[in-house]
Amino acid sequence: MKLVLKWSLLALLVYGIFLVAKLPAVQVISRVDLGKDIKISGVTGTIWEGNLQQVVVKGIPLNDVDWSLSFLPLLLGKAEAVISAGNIRDLEQISIDGVVTVSNQRIQADNLVAYVPTEFVISALPLPIPVEANGRFKVQLNALDYTKSCQVIEGTGQWLNASFTGPQDVINLGNFNADLSCLDENVIVDVKEPNSFGLSAKVTLPANMKFKVNGRFKPDASLPKEVHQAASFFGKPDSNGYYPVKL
Numbered sequence: 178m179k180l181v182l183k184w185s186l187l188a189l190l191v192y193g194i195f196l197v198a199k200l201p202a203v204q205v206i207s208r209v210d211l212g213k214d215i216k217i218s219g220v221t222g223t224i225w226e227g228n229l230q231q232v233v234v235k236g237i238p239l240n241d242v243d244w245s246l247s248f249l250p251l252l253l254g255k256a257e258a259v260i261s262a263g264n265i266r267d268l269e270q271i272s273i274d275g276v277v278t279v280s281n282q283r284i285q286a287d288n289l290v291a292y293v294p295t296e297f298v299i300s301a302l303p304l305p306i307p308v309e310a311n312g313r314f315k316v317q318l319n320a321l322d323y324t325k326s327c328q329v330i331e332g333t334g335q336w337l338n339a340s341f342t343g344p345q346d347v348i349n350l351g352n353f354n355a356d357l358s359c360l361d362e363n364v365i366v367d368v369k370e371p372n373s374f375g376l377s378a379k380v381t382l383p384a385n386m387k388f389k390v391n392g393r394f395k396p397d398a399s400l401p402k403e404v405h406q407a408a409s410f411f412g413k414p415d416s417n418g419y420y421p422v423k424l
Contacts, residue, residue, distance in 0.1 A: 202227035232262075237297055238270050239263060255280040268313060269294055275318070286321035295336070309342040318357070326362035326384040333357060334366060343403050349373055350400075373397045378422055393419040 203220040211217065219230020229242040236353040242262040256279045263272030275289025293314045315335045322329035336353040353376065355368040364382035378392020394411075396404050412422045420424050 189356075191195075200224045237271070239273070250278065253280075263292070265292060271297070283324045284321065285323075288320050289316075289318045289321065291316045295339070309346070311340045311342065312336055312338040316357070327364045327382075328362070329358040330357050330359045330364060336379075343401060345401070345403070348401055348404060368392065373400065375419070388424075390422055390424040392422040394422060395419045 187211075199255055200223055202222050202224045205224050206217065206220055214235045216233045217231070219228075221228050221230075225246045227244060230240070232239045232242055236418045239262050241264070245259045246319075247257045258277055259275075260277050261272075261274045263270040265272045265274075269351045270292075271294065273289070274291075274293045275399065277289065278285040286355070293316070294409075295312045295314060296312045298314055299308055299310045313336075315337055316329065316332065317334075318332035320329055320331040334355040334357055339350040339353055341348045341350070350373045353368060353372045353374070355366050358365045358367070362384070366380035366382070368376055368378045368410070370377050373396075375395030375397060376392065377394075378390055393415075394408070396408055408414075408420050411422060414420050
């Protein structure tokens with residue numbers, strides 16, 4: 178009798194493990210309240226390894242999201258997953274690749290790389306004049322620790338193949354580079370020269386996303402006349418020919 182009970186319990190344990198291992202992701206995600214700003218479609222695979230055809234966050238789409246969830250961190254109350262999304266070769270898509278850990282409203286990341294089309298970023302900025310910009314932003318995070326505010330950020334940002342569409346033609350600006358860090362629980366984006374726009378600026382991003390920009394720029398003499406004319410919308414240049422940037 179004891180032997181039968183032992184094997185029965187073992188069989189139930191194996192069956193339970195099998196059910197958990199094969200638990201469909203759609204069964205779990207369909208029961209999670211994602212809020213009105215997040216929409217998902219095309220859920221396939223298991224909760225451990227799966228795919229989302231598309232995730233839309235506040236109108237911004239993220240396509241072909243793959244994940245691989247680790248088991249051991251769950252024992253410590255953490256969800257750690259290797260995530261990849263989008264197509265890095267498609268200039269119009271957001272792409273992400275890295276390791277993300279979520280626990281108790283805390284987000285951590287290691288060696289995460291993201292590419293974001295310029296249009297998604299420019300559309301969120303309160304610029305004084307309409308701007309049609311092109312290129313992609315690249316964000317490389319060596320370390321990230323974010324709870325309700327920024328705790329740790331170590332990484333870099335780049336605006337690759339930056340350009341503007343002017344009245345006559347496309348104006349190429351090359352690349353812009355920035356360092357990413359935390360200061361007083363705010364995300365700091367520190368843009369530095371050299372670049373063709375002569376831009377140096379610090380962008381402060383608090384938790385409420387009411388960002389501030391403080392910097393200056395001096396368009397290179399080789400840039401078209403309309404660029405220098407548009408610069409006047411930012412105010413008068415200083416004695417060194419730099420225009421202020423304060424948003």
